[in-house]
Amino acid sequence: MTSAKRTRAQIAREDTARKLAAASALFEHGEITGEMTDQSFILRLNTLVHARRHKGAHKVPKVLADAIRSDKEAKPEAELVLFGHWLLLDGRPGMGKSPGQPPDYREIMKCVAACLVEITKREDRKKHQLKTRHTPRKSRKADITKHDLSDCWPDIFNxxxxxxxxxxxxxxxxxxxxxxxxxxxxxxxxxGGKTVTKSPEIQAVLEAITGKADVQPSQPQTTAPITFIPAAPAPITISLDYFSSAQKIEHRGPAGHNMPLSTLRYMCAPPPPNAMTRVGGF
Incomplete structure (x- = not known):
């Protein structure tokens, strides 16, 4: 009985995938393979995710520009596509280089897609008050763990x-x-002349794998302007001493023998306005 249900679900998803691909440039029907181009990989992965949502194909945006709202937020149909462009096609602008072997970016995209499927599935369970297959451990910090991905992977990617x-x-x-x-x-x-600044579902994936709500995007590091402050040396006081007591008596006489020694004080005065500093030889 379970097998029959899965077969019916697969048939329904296949039919939805064809309709999505025919209705919008954001989707492409076909099997995901290692030989396809990055563009086809992105579109087919997007189709795999949205074919499970059972949304009417007539409601999806026709092109990418149509999937950007007036408040600069990406619609769900475009979020994985936009992320795929950044990750696979555009060279990950704004991402600093890290040491070591780079990851398999297609596998990263598949993990993000799996998270999107899992998040949607959990939302559907909440709406219909269905129990999950297992109760999350109280000690776990993330909402989606490696065990969750391992559990859902066969159903999504066979x-x-x-x-x-x-x-x-x-x-x-x-x-x-x-x-x-x-x-x-x-x-x-x-x-298409539209700026996109927000991707709620990708934000939700980040929150799900970190276990932190309202995770804020990391901001590019900026260097504060350097302000040069002229050095202001402290005043210097030099005591004018004598080489010997005999020399002191000779120059000061008996009356000045017990008087305090003289001092000489040096202090750097600020330059006058419009003064020019000479650099180099004289």
Whole structure:
């Protein structure tokens, strides 16, 4: 019985995928393979995610520019596409280089897609008051863990992956997603003359894998302007002493023998207005 239900679900998703691809340039129907271009990979992965949401194809934006709202927020149909452009096509602008071997960025995208599917599934369970397959451990900090990804991976990608497979990928996601959201926040992403600055579902993925609500995008580091302040040496006081007592008596006489020694005080005075400083030889 379970197999029949899964088969019906797969047939329904396949039909939705075809309709989405026919209705919008944000989707492409077909199997995800290693030989396809990055552009096709992005669109097919986006189709895989949204075919599970059972949304009518007639309601989806036709092109990417149509998926950007007036408040500069990306619609759900465009969020994975925009992230894919930044990650795979545009060279990850705003992302600093890190030492070591770079991650498999397509695998990172698949992990983000899996998180989107899992978040949507949990929201549906809440709406219909359905119980989850397991109760989250009280000690866990993140809402989506490597165990969750391992559990949902076969249903989404038809392949099994152990939890340890996601350790490095989750670490990379926690580094990449804030950089991407900060890049959006910089107002440098435009499509069809529209600027996009917000991606709520990608933000939700970041919060889910970190266990922190309202995670703020990391801001590009800025260097404060350096202000040069002229040095102001402290005054110097020099005591005018004698080489010997005999010399002191000789110059001061008996009457001045017990008087305090004279001092000479040096102090740097500020230069007069419009004064020019000579540099070099005389």
């Amino acid at each position: 392949e099994a992956r152990p939890p340890r497979f996601f350790d490095s990928r989750l670490k990379s996601m926690r580094r990449l997603l804030p950089a991407y959201l900060a890049h959006l926040n910089s107002r440098k992403v435009m499509h």
